[in-house]
Amino acid sequence: MSCVSGCPGNRFAFLEESGTRIFPASLVRGKIKRARGAACVVASCVEMADVLEGPRVRVAASQLPQYIGKAVCFVGRLEKIHPSGKFFFLSDGEGKTATIELMAPLEEEISGVIEVVGRVTNQVNVLCASYTQFREDKDTFDIALYNEAVKTIHEFPEYYPFATN
Template sequence: MKMPAGLSNVTRSRINGRLLAQHLGKEVTILGEVSKVNPNGMSFEILTTDEQRLTVNMKHPLEEPVTGVIEVRGTAQGRTMLMCDSYIMFPAEITALFDKAQFNTAVTLINTIANPWAPS
């Protein structure tokens, strides 16, 4: 099946900040809240659902302000660094009742159990 334009056929692991170091060089998806944006637009910091502070580096300068809860898809580059391929910002009305602890528990569980659908 051909992927629609802009979507990747790469399998990405959904992780939290503590799991980033275990996925170096791999494609990942991580959720956090924007805490700081570099004025040059080439990076920003997020606080992940497990309270880890990560730097998200951009391939091109940001074209819009990034704030609030954000999902980042990219490549793990270090214990606290991610190269961003794409991101999704969630509006405050969607995230107002978001339970970070419960989400973090789910991510931890997903990464504890082997994936029966993973190609061997």
């Protein structure tokens, strides 16, 4: 068992077993039990923390099935948000759509181009560990050009060895 203690509202958790790592409590999956004032979770419940720390491959929507169970980085333009707030849909530079799955409903408005870091599920969704909105107030993000760069990385893995593993 790994013990975590959270800030008010459990927005962040401290994994005592791992030293001083602080990560969003939303990354802790599974049932959290209270024991002697601390919350305890099984170590496997924090598996999403490694997605944020380790290397991850940049992918297009068509490449997602090749990376089931692996950490990925996906960039796309927001198409729509599911009414539950637990899913949103991004289209890549080829117009193909990827489903992004959240562990908790969105608490903020999102729009435009978004970079998602997460793990590809068996349903070929990306289980989101974190996301970043790209500002487009001065220049627009050329998602088609980005998609070409992703293709190039995969076409020449000998030049981008850490990008395609």
